Amino acid sequence: MQKLDGYGAYARKVYATEICIFDNNEVTVDGARQIMEYSSGNVKICLGRNIVNIVGDGLCIRNLSCQKLVVSGCVLQVDFCKI
Numbered sequence: 801m802q803k804l805d806g807y808g809a810y811a812r813k814v815y816a817t818e819i820c821i822f823d824n825n826e827v828t829v830d831g832a833r834q835i836m837e838y839s840s841g842n843v844k845i846c847l848g849r850n851i852v853n854i855v856g857d858g859l860c861i862r863n864l865s866c867q868k869l870v871v872s873g874c875v876l877q878v879d880f881c882k883i
Contacts, residue, residue, distance in 0.1 A: 817847050824875045826862075827854055832869040835861070843871050846883075853879040 817831035829845055829852055836851070837844035838861065843854040859873035 817850065819852060819878070819880070821875070821878060824856075825872060827871045827875055827878060829869045829871070830867065832867055835869070840873070845869060849883055851879075851881050851883060853877075853881070855879070 817829070819830075820828040822828070829847075831847055832845045832852075833848055834846040835843070836846050840859055841855065841857065843859050843861065845852045845854070854871050854875060855877040857874040857876070859871055859875070861869060862872045863870035
């Protein structure tokens with residue numbers, strides 16, 4: 801933690817996650833840290849203390865940037881759980 805000037809308050813880095821599901825053919829995950837598992841039927845993404853598991857048919861990672869990930873294909877299920 802870093803101490804802020806003035807009132808003696810402390811600042812802490814907070815990692816936010818945003819998951820957007822577009823119909824059943826695209827999932828955007830903002831705040832992704834690591835791809836744990838990847839196949840055409842399953843994409844498992846680590847978000848720090850949480851995991852997103854995307855299950856479907858013909859899944860592919862269409863766009864991958866620093867912390868943003870776009871998975872496209874026929875999405876059947878999206879699970880969100882803690883590690």
